[in-house]
Each structure stands twice: as structure tokens, then as C-alpha cells.
Amino acid sequence: MKDLFIKTKRQEYWLEQLASISEPIKAEAKEVDEQSRFPFEAHKLLLQIGYPKLTLPKEYGGEGLSVYDMVLVQETLASYDENASLSLGWTLGVVGELYEKKLWTEDLLSLFAQEINNGAIINRAVSEVATGSPTRGGRPGTNAVSVEEGWLLNGRKIFTTASPVLDYFLTSAWIEEKNKIGFFLIHKDVQGLSIEENWEMSAMRGTSSHDLVLKDVIVPKSHLVELPSHPSGGKINGWILHIPATYLGIAQAARDYALHFANHHQPNSLNAPISTLPNVQQLLGDIELMLHQARFVLYGVAEAYDDPARRELITNEMAVAKHTVTNLAIEIVDKAMRVVGAKSLQLTNPLQRYYRNVRAGLHNPPMDDMTIIKLANAAIEQQKSDEINDKTIENKGK
Template sequence: MVSQLFVKTEEQRKWLHALQTKKAAFLSRSQEIDEEAKFPHENIRELVTLGYSKVTLPKIYGGEGLGVYDMVLFQETLASYDSATALSIGWHVGGLGEIYENQLWTDQQLASFANDVQKGALVNRSVSEAQTGSPTRGGRPGTTAVRQNGSWVINGRKNFTTMSPALTYFLTSAWIEEKQTIGFFLIHKDTPGLSIDETWDVVAMRGTGSHDLVLNQVVIPEEALVETIADRGKALNGWVLHIPACYLGIAQAARDYAVQFALEHKPNSIKGSISELPNVQTLLGEIDAALLAARHLLYHVAEVYDDKDRRKYIENELAVAKYQVTHAALTVVDKAMRVAGAKSLQRNNPLQRYYRDVRAGLHNPPMDNITIQKLAESAIAEFK
């Protein structure tokens, strides 16, 4: 559970209480979700019913109007219950926050889409492709958009489309030859020619339903082109902090398990529980030190981003928060497994699931090498 130190408003307390009512149910389903690589439809439906899917939609559009700090707080909490659920809904609430903060779409497009979100619509960007790798590295998508008879015809395949079994809309990138740019098209799930190829078969985040999106002669209206790469520019996007928040939540769950295990495990070779052993206390202390440092960094960066006067001073902090928090999560889960010993490797033990799931954070954007390179370039430029 997140320390009360990071809870600042009554609105946050209200939402944390609402999410905590789902804790027992989400925890009870998490093992099955992982073992069967089963998308958490029930969890997502409950969050939509709760109104969580519109927390980052501005109030003028009928949402809750909450910020990046709020999202980080809630996403960490959700991830401590079920990682697949948190990462999945995180892409929606983070994407929604970005869309409405930047106001890149027309007023009519924003209003129409907000109306759908109020009715429970879910969205995620669909940008990754097997041949281009991570879109953050600048590759041109193989997916194409061609204008024909007043419509767009889209063809291509996207991978890593998280939450694909539950999405209402796919915000899909495609190369527009006539414009010599990358466009983003809002495509409804029921559009003819759109299908999901269930390719997601991995050892981490097994329940996220991150399958391939297949687009075969998909015809959509001209207004489905809602933004381009040029429109997006190089504006900061603090909404990506839902990613480290998720892995921090998983690490917190691992920490809680380790503490409980240490208190309850009482081998007959010692008096009392292993919680009294110096080596176990060292591990638990190191775990909490890592969590405290990661949490303070993440929440501070989120707080600065929400302050428009201070946001302009952010340079590499968003990427560093993801980098440091993800690596801290790896460390925390590893040490938690050392507390539990070989029992942590049993298939019915949640620690082995946490261990696999936090590894996925290494492959979410931004990638480690890009972050480190930018830090080095910034340091060099400062002295030049």
C-alpha cells in the first residue's frame, strides 16, 4: 500500500478507497490470469463501471480531470493487485491524458471521442511493428494509409497492441506517402478488415492481451486522421509515467509478500521467525530503501510535470524516472525472492510471477540505452 505521505487530496483518498474495494477480487484472479495468459476482462469491466476509465478525461468533457500525479498514485496501487490489469488500463488513461492535454485533434473530434469514453470506450495507441522495432527509435511504419475516393485505406500489421481484446479504438500509426509523414488514425474495432491475431505468448505480463493488430484494406473516413507526427512535435509527455508506476506497484507487492513470509516462516532450527535473522533484516531494509528512493523520484517528477510553471525545467527526468524505478523494481523483487528462498520459485508462489513481470519493464519505452545516451549528451552539451 502506498504511504499516506504521497496522498495529498481528498479526491485521491476517494479514488484509492474505490480501488481498494477491488483489491480482494483482483488478487484472487491474478494467478489464473497469468497461468492461462487470460486477459482480465472482468477486472477491466469493473474499472470502467467504477468510472476509472475517464479519470484523466478533463472535466469539461465529462471526466474527472485528474493529473499525472493522481494517475501514478492509482496505477501503482492497481499494479500491486494485478500487473496485467494495471498495465492494460494504464495505456488507456495515460493515452487519454496525453490526447486532451495536447489538444491536437479538432474540437469536434475531441468532443465526439469524449462522449464515447463516457460510455466506456477504451483506446490505446498501436504503433509497434516487427520490422521497425520500438517507434521511439524513429523507424518508419510499414503500415500505409492511402487516400481513395474521399476515404483512407489502411493496410499493415502492428504488434504489442496491449489490451487488444477490450479496446474500442486503435489509435494507429501509418505512413502517408502523399504527405510524406506519419499519421495517426482513430479506427473502431468493428471496422471491416480489422482483426486481432492472437500472437501474445510470452513469460511476462501474460494477461495483457498484447496481440497483433491486422489491418487489411481497412476503409475509414477522412476525419479518422486525427494527428500527425509533425502535429505532435517534441512536447513532453508525462503521461508515460504510468509505466514505471506499474512496475513500482509490482515491487511493492513483492515487498509485502517478503515481509509477511519472514514473519510467518518459523523453521525449527531457530527460535521465532526468520524475521529476526540479521541477514533477512538486511534484505528487508535494502528493499525498503530501494522502494523509498524510487517512489520519491517518481512522485516528484510527476508533481513537477503537473505544475506548468515548473514543467519547462524538465529535461531528462521523465526518462530517468522510468529507468531508475524499473531497475529498483528488479532489485526489490530479487531480494524478496532471496527472503523466501527456493519457495519463491514454486509455480503457485506470486514472487515468481512478480519476477517475470518486472522484467517486462526493461522493454517498455523509453529504452535504457536511449536514456543513458541522452544523459551523457546533456552533460557534454552543458560543458560545451
């Protein structure tokens, strides 16, 4: 069914590139989860095919993939290894946003493009214990002070995904003298920067989202690269769709496993595989229906974002896509496990990994409660606006 969403030869090319390295990535995924370690083999293979520069615009030497393209490759990679997909997806998302919105000076964008073309990995470091998700607007405890050598930073960030392989940390900090939050570009080798390996989770164990610790770190003045007017950026950002794409990929992998199992598992009490049973067909049909629903929402929003004219009309659609896809993916994995039965809970069975990992999507931004509240407020305000407009038209007609 995913073939329905492949529209260009370039998309086919990148899916073929991923397919060419799929087997070693799939083989490593189980080990990554069991050992709670980063998927280094997948990372190496993805670097070899130029994965970090996929969303870097062509004028900067990259591949220039759109949001739609990114969703397609991210979903596919996640069906091989969800940890690799979510980890590398952050680089694709950050790079896509930086260059589309021109968040830095042109000189710095051009200089940094050389790093990306050479395989550099970057992620934002924003979450903290006291603030939780940055999308909720909390002020970071990490602080930056202007000194003669540049900026002096101290603080700690949690959930620093892909920390073992990050070359650059785009780190938020409170700047007291400016009374606002700034983002600083920090290289991994700067003195005072360290990674505290404390990622002890039951889900997405291979993302190695350890703590970033900054102790008297000094960066040049020019490395204060962003001073956003809103804590969470403010503007609509289609590049966050790499997140639901990963969870859709997990759902696809769960579906594939359950379908294969149903077509091949035949207890001696039956004369045919369990795929012939009405209750199993009900589960498999539900899975197919939800995959269709998730894909049309996700790819529809991505397509709208890539169209400049339609992008102007987007309000909460990114959040809707994330909410819809993530929750449907959880249901899909659950139903896949019902098809397989108790065997799905065996530690040798990938479904138990999918079950744990797909739930992590609930805790990636934007959160479900924020999405629902925003939708409610938007509807309330729209109704008020429509009422005022109707009265205005009515008065003009008198």
C-alpha cells in the same frame, strides 16, 4: 510509506474505490497469468467505477486526475494485478495526453469524450516487427493511401496491449503522398480489422498484446487525427509515467509478500521468525530503501510535470523516472525472492510471477540505453554552453 504521497481527499477517494474491488482482482491475477488471458473480471470492475475516464478533464465530463493522481492509482492497481494496471494504464495515458496537448480538433475531442465517458478503451498501435519501438524513429510499414471513400490502410502492428477490449486503435501509418507518419482513429468494428492472438510471452501474459492486422481498412478522411512533426511525438509527455507506476506496484506487492513471510516463517531450528535474522533484515532494509528511492523519483517527477512553471524546465526527467523505478523494482523483487528462498520459485507462489513480469518494464519505452545516451548528450552540450557563456562574460568584463 505510500501514505506519505497521498495529498488530497480525492486521491483517498479513488484509492478507496480501488480497495473496494481489490479482492476479486487479486483472486483473478493468478488465473490470468496461468491461462495467459486478459483480466476480464478486473476490466469489468474497473469500468464500473469509471476507470477509463479518470484522466479525462472535468470540462469533458471526466474525473480530471493529474499525472500525479494517475501514478498513485496505477501503482495501487498494479499491486493487485499488474496485467490489469499496464493494460488500462495505456488508456489513461493516451486520454491524458490527447486532452492536455489538444492533439485533435476540438469537435473531435468533444465527440470522443462521450465515448470515454461511456467506458471506451483506447490505445496507440505503433510497434512493428521491422521498426521495433517507435521511439527509435523507424518508419512504419503500415501504409495509408487516400481514396474516394477516405483512407485505405494496410499493415500489421505488434504489442497491441489490451487488444481484446480495445474499442479504438490510434494507429500510426506512413502516408506516402504527405511523406510523413500520421495517426488514424480506427474503431474495432471496421471491416478488414482483425486481431491475431499470438501473444506467447513469459511476462505480462495477461496484457494480451496481440497483433493488430489491417487489410484494406477504410476510415473517413476526418479520422486522420494526428500528423506529428516527430515520429515519437517530440514533446515532453508526463502521461507515460503510468508505465513505471505499474512496475513500482509490482515491487510493492513483492515487498508485502516477503515481509509477511519473514514475520511468519519460523523453521524449527529457530526460536523466532526469520525476520529476526540479521541477513534477512539486511534484505528487508534494502527493499525499503529502494522503495523510498523509487517513490521519491517517480512522484517528484510527476509533481514537477503537474506544475506548469516547473514543466517548462523538464528535459529527460520522464526517462530518468522510468529507468530508475523499473531497475529498482527488478532489484526489489529479486531481494524479496532471496528472503523467501526456493519457495519463491514455486508456481503457486506469486513472487515467480512478479519476477517475470517486472522485467517486462525494461522493454517498455523509453529504453534504458536511449535514456543514458540522452543524459550523456545533454550533459555534454550543457558543458559546452556553460563554457561559451563563461567566455562571453569574461570578454564583457575586459
